[in-house]
Amino acid sequence: MPDPVHDPRVTPARPDLADIRLRGSVEAARFVAGEPRRVAVPVAPLRRTPRADAGLETEAVMGDAVTVYEVRDGFAWVQIVHDGTVGYLPAASLGPADPAPTHRITALRSFLYPAPDMKRPALDHLGLGAALAATGEAGEYLRVGDAFVFAGHCTPLDRLEPDHAATAERLVGTPYLWGGRTSLGLDCSGLVQLCLSLAGRPCPRDADQQARAVGHALPPSFDGLRRGDFIDWRGHTGLMLDPETLIHANGHHMAVAIEPLRQAAARIADNSYGAVTGMRRL
Structure with missing residues (x-):
C-alpha cells in the first residue's frame, strides 16, 4: 500500500518537478506554482505516464478543476482538484478555469447540439455528473459556449442527489x-x-x-x-x-x-x- 504521507497518486512531485507547496517536504530539481485550468471536453483520460497507450488511472470530466504543473509533448501533468489525483491528461482537453460551472448533468447521458434543436446532429455527449457553465437559455435548452444541451437533463450545481x-x-x-x-x-x-x-x-x-x-x-x-x-x-x-x-x-x-x-x-x-x-x- 502506498505511503499515505507522500502517496504518488495524490502527490504532485517528480524528481525533476514538484508543486511549490511541497518545498521542504519532498526533493525535486524545480518547484513551480500550478496554473488553474478546467476540463473542457466531455471526458479526458488521466494516465500515470505521458503515453497514449499507458493504462487508464481515472477520468476527468467536463467542468473538473485541475492544477497544471507542466505541458509538454501534448500532455499536461496535473492534479485533479476534487480528489487530488495526479497524472497526465491530453493538453487539448483543458480550457480556462473560468467561467465556473453552473449546472450538472443529471441524466445518465445527454448530448451537445450546435443549435437548440434535437434534430440537429449532435456534437458530442455528456455523462452523468459532468458540469457545465450555462450562459443563457434558448427555449428548452441551455447555451454552453457555442453549443446547447437540453435543460431537462441538467440541474443547478447546488441541487444534490442525497441517496x-x-x-x-x-x-x-x-x-x-x-x-x-x-x-x-x-x-x-x-x-x-x-x-x-x-x-x-x-x-x-x-x-x-x-x-x-x-x-x-x-x-x-x-x-x-x-x-x-x-x-x-x-x-x-x-x-x-x-x-x-x-x-x-x-x-x-x-x-x-x-x-x-x-x-x-x-x-x-x-x-x-x-x-x-x-x-x-x-
Missing part, C-alpha cells in the same frame, strides 16, 4: 472499465466516487483511499447493515442497497451489478480479492 444508493441503482448494467468514472464505464471505486459526488460528499478515487477516508467503521459482521453502507475488500469496494443486497462494478459481471452480499463475498474470497476487510457507514 447515493439510488444513484448507483440507476447505473446498473453500465460496463466495467478499469479507471472509469463515467456512465459510459465504471470501476468499483469510480462507481462509489460518482455516487457520492452527486450527493455532495467528497470522496477520494481508489478503493483503499475510500476505506480510510469515507464514513466510519462498522463492526465486522454482515448483520445490521443498511442501505448506503460500504463493503471493502483489498482492492475492491461496493455499497449496500438493503441489509442483504450489494451493488458494485466488478470484473466478474463486467458491469455494475446487483447480487446478494453473501454470495458475492464467497465468490470474491475464492477468486480474487480475499475476504471482506471492512464495512463503513456515512
